[in-house]
Amino acid sequence: MTPETDTRTRILATAREMFHSRSYADVGIQEICVGAKVQKGSFYHFFPSKHDLAMAVIDDMADDWAHGFVAEAFDQNLPPVERLDYMIDAAYYWQKATVDAEGRMRGCLFGNLALEMSTRDEVMRAKLNAVFNKAKDRFRATLDEAVQAGALAAMDSEHTATAMLAYLEGIILLAKTRNEPELILVLGPAIKTLRIELTN
Amino acid sequence: MTPETDTRTRILATAREMFHSRSYADVGIQEICVGAKVQKGSFYHFFPSKHDLAMAVIDDMADDWAHGFVAEAFDQNLPPVERLDYMIDAAYYWQKATVDAEGRMRGCLFGNLALEMSTRDEVMRAKLNAVFNKAKDRFRATLDEAVQAGALAAMDSEHTATAMLAYLEGIILLAKTRNEPELILVLGPAIKTLRIELTN
DNA sequence: TTGCATGTTGACCGACCGGTCATCTACTTG
DNA sequence: CAAGTAGATGACCGGTCGGTCAACATGCAA
Numbered sequence: 001m002t003p004e005t006d007t008r009t010r011i012l013a014t015a016r017e018m019f020h021s022r023s024y025a026d027v028g029i030q031e032i033c034v035g036a037k038v039q040k041g042s043f044y045h046f047f048p049s050k051h052d053l054a055m056a057v058i059d060d061m062a063d064d065w066a067h068g069f070v071a072e073a074f075d076q077n078l079p080p081v082e083r084l085d086y087m088i089d090a091a092y093y094w095q096k097a098t099v100d101a102e103g104r105m106r107g108c109l110f111g112n113l114a115l116e117m118s119t120r121d122e123v124m125r126a127k128l129n130a131v132f133n134k135a136k137d138r139f140r141a142t143l144d145e146a147v148q149a150g151a152l153a154a155m156d157s158e159h160t161a162t163a164m165l166a167y168l169e170g171i172i173l174l175a176k177t178r179n180e181p182e183l184i185l186v187l188g189p190a191i192k193t194l195r196i197e198l199t200n
Numbered sequence: 201m202t203p204e205t206d207t208r209t210r211i212l213a214t215a216r217e218m219f220h221s222r223s224y225a226d227v228g229i230q231e232i233c234v235g236a237k238v239q240k241g242s243f244y245h246f247f248p249s250k251h252d253l254a255m256a257v258i259d260d261m262a263d264d265w266a267h268g269f270v271a272e273a274f275d276q277n278l279p280p281v282e283r284l285d286y287m288i289d290a291a292y293y294w295q296k297a298t299v300d301a302e303g304r305m306r307g308c309l310f311g312n313l314a315l316e317m318s319t320r321d322e323v324m325r326a327k328l329n330a331v332f333n334k335a336k337d338r339f340r341a342t343l344d345e346a347v348q349a350g351a352l353a354a355m356d357s358e359h360t361a362t363a364m365l366a367y368l369e370g371i372i373l374l375a376k377t378r379n380e381p382e383l384i385l386v387l388g389p390a391i392k393t394l395r396i397e398l399t400n
Numbered sequence: 401t402t403g404c405a406t407g408t409t410g411a412c413c414g415a416c417c418g419g420t421c422a423t424c425t426a427c428t429t430g
Numbered sequence: 431c432a433a434g435t436a437g438a439t440g441a442c443c444g445g446t447c448g449g450t451c452a453a454c455a456t457g458c459a460a
Contacts, residue, residue, distance in 0.1 A: 049419080105318075186396075196390045229447080406458105409454075414449100422442105
């Protein structure tokens with residue numbers, strides 16, 4: 001690992017942690033630099049601005065997400081409908097871990113940033129929207145597969161997938177407000193009852 | 201209207217607008233004072249701190265909400281299940297209006313503040329949680345009524361109501377990220393398909 | 401008329417914000 | 431060895447942050 005990569009990675013990891021557990025506005029460059037043991041000048045050697053850092057953090061997180069938790073939850077070896085349950089469980093355990101460690105539920109970094117920044121930063125809004133669209137496509141593929149396998153009746157998979165993503169984000173929002181990750185377990189399984197019919 | 205009331209009301213109204221269309225952290229006291237045409241000293245005569253202002257804004261909005269939009273949507277004269285559709289419509293038109301006026305969907309003030317502040321301000325988190333609980337109770341009462349009227353099969357109304365609120369917040373979150381209030385109309389009606397069964 | 405409460409004014413505070421920059425170090429390449 | 435370049439350093443910038451305060455205006459009650 002070259003020193004460049006190392007420093008950049010440290011900044012990225014620190015910023016991600018801080019943005020996730022607090023908010024974009026609440027975390028300052030100075031603070032990130034201290035956390036990452038980097039001087040301010042070095043920071044601006046790698047990132048032109050705070051905005052650009054946030055964009056990189058989103059990419060970074062989306063990447064980890066797609067190759068980690070999501071890849072597992074949407075494991076092709078699992079029957080399609082079971083993947084939904086698996087994903088709810090994964091979300092719960094993840095959030096539970098941060099409550100145990102920090103006392104507070106962090107919620108979803110993307111959802112947090114989306115609500116905080118969408119009206120203030122059009123570029124970031126678009127990027128977060130793209131992340132959500134990818135997630136929606138995962139849901140959609142799963143639903144299509146379930147229909148194909150005869151496990152689910154035909155439906156409007158595009159809209160139902162969007163609805164499921166919305167529901168998931170809503171559950172996490174409410175659970176964060178209650179600071180009660182268990183709510184994910186209580187409400188989560190009902191994601192399978194959501195359904196938008198095809199309009200002919 | 202006494203001068204006191206007027207000044208305080210102006211501060212409250214301005215802050216509410218600004219917090220809703222931006223975020224808590226992004227709006228400064230100075231800016232609120234300019235918008236409300238009030239001097240900083242006067243501001244601190246009425247509100248001990250920015251935090252207290254936000255608390256008052258939440259109360260103010262929750263009040264308006266309960267007596268306006270919610271009171272209408274949950275109109276006792278409507279058949280219980282129709283109230284859900286009415287509420288989705290109301291949410292859409294409200295969000296649409298701000299997009300037409302400002303070009304951006306503001307989303308839900310409570311949801312916005314909840315995700316931004318829950319990990320940073322325990323008192324505010326608790327207050328927002330209370331607001332959500334009241335909303336949940338409205339949903340619950342409607343569901344119970346629908347069951348009583350035979351319009352819906354028996355269910356776990358407490359959890360189903362919570363799920364519906366979560367779904368609504370999730371839809372608004374996603375619609376805000378897309379800056380597309382129409383998504384509320386597309387996904388909204390599926391709120392009636394959500395269901396959590398009684399566990400015996 | 402005096403005294404007090406309520407409300408208003410705007411200068412002022414230290415701290416911190418995001419961001420810049422000249423300078424220095426260390427490594428690679430010819 | 432010389433030159434070039436990627437990276438690191440930390441002092442510094444103007445501006446804004448939330449919040450304070452002493453002085454002053456106004457209206458009412460004793």
